[in-house]
Amino acid sequence: MNKEEFYLSKRTRRAMFIFVALLCMISFTPRLLIYLFPDKPIKISIKEDKIFRELKVTPYQKKWKNKRIYKCPPTKFDPNTYTVKDWMYLGLSQKQALSVLKFGKYGFYSNQQLSKVFVIPEEVFQLIKDSTFYPNKKQDYKQERYFEQKEFEKPKIELVELNSASEDELLNVKGIGPFFAKNIIIQREKLGGFYFKEQLLDVWKFTPEKLVEIESLIQINPALVKKININLATVEELKNHPYFRWNIANSIVKMRLQKGRFSSVNELLESKLITNEIFDKIKPYLTL
Numbered sequence: 001m002n003k004e005e006f007y008l009s010k011r012t013r014r015a016m017f018i019f020v021a022l023l024c025m026i027s028f029t030p031r032l033l034i035y036l037f038p039d040k041p042i043k044i045s046i047k048e049d050k051i052f053r054e055l056k057v058t059p060y061q062k063k064w065k066n067k068r069i070y071k072c073p074p075t076k077f078d079p080n081t082y083t084v085k086d087w088m089y090l091g092l093s094q095k096q097a098l099s100v101l102k103f104g105k106y107g108f109y110s111n112q113q114l115s116k117v118f119v120i121p122e123e124v125f126q127l128i129k130d131s132t133f134y135p136n137k138k139q140d141y142k143q144e145r146y147f148e149q150k151e152f153e154k155p156k157i158e159l160v161e162l163n164s165a166s167e168d169e170l171l172n173v174k175g176i177g178p179f180f181a182k183n184i185i186i187q188r189e190k191l192g193g194f195y196f197k198e199q200l201l202d203v204w205k206f207t208p209e210k211l212v213e214i215e216s217l218i219q220i221n222p223a224l225v226k227k228i229n230i231n232l233a234t235v236e237e238l239k240n241h242p243y244f245r246w247n248i249a250n251s252i253v254k255m256r257l258q259k260g261r262f263s264s265v266n267e268l269l270e271s272k273l274i275t276n277e278i279f280d281k282i283k284p285y286l287t288l
Helices: 010-036 046-055 084-089 094-103 111-115 122-128 138-151 167-171 178-191 197-202 208-217 235-239 246-259 265-270 276-285
Strands: none
Touching: 084 094, 094 197, 094 208, 111 122, 167 178, 178 197, 197 208, 235 246, 246 265, 265 276
16 A cells, blocks of 8 residues: 555644644633633522512523413402402403403403403413302492493593594594504504404503593494404415414414314414414404
């Protein structure tokens, strides 16, 4: 065998040496950095430690855990008497608590009725359903509200319909200026229309206090809501709606391809990505 076949020039040997040195550097540099600069321990105050213990979370979990914590009611209760603060204690957000009060303005009389309030997550309903009790007679609440209404009855005013109102018509609502009128229309176009008054809380800078101020001056016609046909819509069309993330839109289209077509909107619940809470939110905007 000719030795010249295995001869390496000085330049080649130098290149190989540099290559091996770089590999060693890449392999050992992270270990060296970890050794020289170990992670600093997380320092927490006594107050933070108390919060972690109540929520049963560690300081390390605080960096990534963002799931809302729901609680059982401390005693049996009548949902008609619960305030925003009481609903928030159970784990609802301020927006959700306000929405529950709006749904219950004529009174709750059964768990079945309470379960239809789409802003109450399924986890919360399961926690409270065995702790609720309701008044026996509907007329008790109705009579109270009737006399209250008679006592403080105000002249009738012409309500502004949110799904058809122009910017000028919205400006006629006391409490809505040019800024909110413009942003309400922008949000309405994104959604395809409003289904509940509480959806105004998704409008930029719109507050619960503002909703309370104008709710008696506006009305909503759900029949004007533009719906998406889930048997025809593309992923792009679905994900353009504010309530659809890309993965949910993609899941719906894939399910349709497997089935051929949907025969009921409720079939979307077969997707592992679509929870009952998400389904209740998107259902008003779907059709076949």
